[in-house]
Amino acid sequence: MSMRRAALVVLGFGLGGLCLWLSSRNVDWREAVRIFRAADSSDIAAGIALFGAGVLLRAWRWQTILAFQRHVPLAKSLQALLAGYAVNSILPARLGEFFRAHYLGRLTGLSRSGVLASIVVERLLDLVTVICALAVGLALAGGGDSASRHVLLGGAVIAAAAVVVLMLIVLLLSRYSAEDLLPLLVARVPAGATIARRGGTMLTDFTQALEVVHTRHFPAAVLLTLPIWLVEACAMWSVCRAVGVDLDLAGMLSLLGGASLSTLVPTAPGYVGSYQMAFVVILGQFGADATPAIVAATAVQIYLIGSFTLVGLATMAIASLFSVLKSAKR
Numbered sequence: 456m457s458m459r460r461a462a463l464v465v466l467g468f469g470l471g472g473l474c475l476w477l478s479s480r481n482v483d484w485r486e487a488v489r490i491f492r493a494a495d496s497s498d499i500a501a502g503i504a505l506f507g508a509g510v511l512l513r514a515w516r517w518q519t520i521l522a523f524q525r526h527v528p529l530a531k532s533l534q535a536l537l538a539g540y541a542v543n544s545i546l547p548a549r550l551g552e553f554f555r556a557h558y559l560g561r562l563t564g565l566s567r568s569g570v571l572a573s574i575v576v577e578r579l580l581d582l583v584t585v586i587c588a589l590a591v592g593l594a595l596a597g598g599g600d601s602a603s604r605h606v607l608l609g610g611a612v613i614a615a616a617a618v619v620v621l622m623l624i625v626l627l628l629s630r631y632s633a634e635d636l637l638p639l640l641v642a643r644v645p646a647g648a649t650i651a652r653r654g655g656t657m658l659t660d661f662t663q664a665l666e667v668v669h670t671r672h673f674p675a676a677v678l679l680t681l682p683i684w685l686v687e688a689c690a691m692w693s694v695c696r697a698v699g700v701d702l703d704l705a706g707m708l709s710l711l712g713g714a715s716l717s718t719l720v721p722t723a724p725g726y727v728g729s730y731q732m733a734f735v736v737i738l739g740q741f742g743a744d745a746t747p748a749i750v751a752a753t754a755v756q757i758y759l760i761g762s763f764t765l766v767g768l769a770t771m772a773i774a775s776l777f778s779v780l781k782s783a784k785r
Contacts, residue, residue, distance in 0.1 A: 467722050468722075470720060470721065470722045471722035471723025471726075472728060474722060474728035475727060478734075478748075478749065480745075481744075481745045481746075482746050487746050487749060487750050490699055490750045493698075494697045495696070498694065498697035499754070501690075501693045502690045502694035502759060503758055505690035506686075506759045506762075506763065507763070508686050509690060510537070510540075512679060513536055514529055515529060515679060516577065516676050516679040517573065517574075519672055519675045519676050520573045520577065520672060520673075521570070523667040523670050523672045527565070531559065531562050531563060534558075534562065535555045535558045536555060538551075539551040540760075540767045541763075541764045542554040542767075544724060544761075544767075545724050545725075546724065552571075552578070553571065555570075556571040556574055572665045576665070576667060576676070580676060580680045581684075585715040586716070587712075588684070588688075588708045588715075589708070589709055590712070591708050592706065592709030593705075593740075595704065595708070688708075690759060691710065694751070695710075695751045695755070697754065698747065698754050700738065700743060700748070700751045706737075709737050709740065710738065713736070713737040714730060714733045717729040717730055718730070725756055725761070730752050730756055731753070734748045735748040738751070
């Protein structure tokens with residue numbers, strides 16, 4: 456393992472541990488275990504089913520974005536998406552996004568850089584949606600701890616600014632060719648000519664894929680984004696209700712936005728720590744104590760994220776097995 460990756464892993468576990476400690480200081484663990492054991496299995500089953508529907512919608516949206524480059528069968532986009540989900544849950548800093556770009560490229564022959572560009576478009580759509588959800592939820596909510604609300608609003612503003620910057624970069628890269636843009640970017644970098652020569656093809660593939668924002672495929676992807684998050688919000692709401700945390704619209708929108716943004720923090724595998732912190736802070740604005748908030752966060756991680764992490768790992772294992780058997784027959 457390289458020093459950079461090792462440092463990232465250490466940072467992730469350190470931040471995750473710190474967030475988990477801060478969020479669980481006031482937790483009654485006996486009560487937490489009781490709540491978890493008493494969870495309503497029918498609500499959990501409904502949540503898993505809804506989350507699965509959301510994954511299918513995500514695969515369809517990704518297929519729609521990729522159609523600008525080449526038609527990709529829904530089964531392959533779903534397979535790569537599940538593999539990326541699994542790796543995202545195991546590794547810190549959302550490294551699963553790079554993995555699924557490589558995975559789909561290997562499945563289809565598409566350029567890895569082009570596939571990565573389609574994932575960037577996906578993530579921008581998701582960021583806009585969850586930031587809007589958090590902002591609307593906080594606007595609808597009344598009361599709560601003003602200091603925490605200010606922190607949440609500040610985080611939403613920072614995230615919104617980051618999205619604007621990313622969108623400007625996407626528009627810039629999609630309007631100018633790599634041959635024109637790359638020399639400007641590396642002009643003042645040592646060995647810039649070498650970098651331009653080696654990175655030119657990758658950047659060209661990346662910028663060409665970003666041209667999807669100027670095609671009919673992009674509005675279709677935008678239209679699919681709302682039902683994706685609506686279904687996933689219902690899945691999260693169902694699991695939260697299963698452990699006794701019943702939220703109104705404002706609470707659900709705030710939790711959806713805040714919990715989703717917390718996964719961007721490079722913490723421990725499975726978003727342990729950052730997810731608990733997000734639930735405790737946000738649900739605290741709606742009168743929930745730390746104990747049910749921790750239970751709700753953990754239930755979502757186990758039943759939703761955990762279930763589809765296992766599905767993703769199984770998908771990769773089965774695909775590898777078929778590949779080995781196919782090679783053995785030759």
